[in-house]
Amino acid sequence: MSSPPLKLDTPRLAVLHEAYRDAVRAKRWRSVLIAVCVAVGIAVSAVSAEVDLGKLFTNIDKFSSYIGRLFVLESGQMVWTDPVEWYWGLQRWLSLLGETLLIAYVGTALGAAAGIVLAFLAASNVSPHPVVRAVTRRYLEFCRTFPQLVFALIFVIAFGLGPLPGVLAIAIHTMGALGKLFFEVVENIDMKPVEGVAATGASWPAVVRIGAFPQVLPNFVSYTLLRFEINVREASVMGFVGAGGIGQDLIEAIRKFYYADVSAILVLIIVTVALIDFGTERIRHRLIDAGTSA
Helix, strand or coil: CCCCCCCCCCHHHHHHHHHHHHHHHHHHHHEEEEEEEEHHHHHHHHCCCCCCCHHHHHHHHHHHHHHCCEEEEECEEEEEHHHHCCCCCHHHHHHHHHHHHHHHHHHHHHHHHHHHHHHHCCCCCCCCCCCHHHHHHHHHHHHCCHHHHHHHHHHHHHCCCCCCHHHHHHHHHHHHHHHHHHHHHHHHHHHHHHHHHCCCCHHHHCCCHHHHHHHHHHHHHHEEEEEEEEHHHCCCCCHHCCCCCCHHHHHHHHCCCHHHHHHHHHHHHHHHHHHHHHHHHHHHHHHHHHHCCC
């Protein structure tokens, strides 16, 4: 038989109710304090960044009118009424778009390969020495600290205009970003296979290759595909600083007010990125499902 419910006397029940109300009141005050701090932070940031809401609402129509002009040909017709005129430079744009994809692909491949090696040096559970781990982590932090456009601008000055600066910029930033993700994956592996290989007297590279790498390979591929999606978008604007790709013609069209050309190039980029996102997402989901079922 179940025991009867516990009955509390009125004074004790009143004390519990008061304690509950105090806890709820304290939680509400914390929420209010956090909200006030966030509001103050936004206000200070807005003042520091010279955000002018009056100017924003006064000129908002210029933004909408610019978007409208993007879909009007020089003849005054809408762009979809004359696709041949709209995409007059399709052959050149496709060539530059292919260059953009190659920049993203090569940069991602180089960055991922370097990130894999550095990840095992930075992971606390398999790194050969604490000093090596610390130095590698600081190096990865440096690589992902600066935006890719900054690296691209530096390499353009060093190597001149073209796709090479874009490849190097993407590779370095990808190495830093993926290296961090990779070593976090390595730190969560099952150490029993690693310890078993190490017990045979194998060298450190052999221990990593046989005991650790097979466990993390699906996650490494998944993260690399995700990074490739990001790098395709990043490579699309590398031409802004002369690092090759479709961004070269895009920034020129923007500066010269070739509105229809801007919209044509943007549509090509959006469609390409969407297709790549869809394809890599399907592959990543299959890899994750395979890893889960295994």
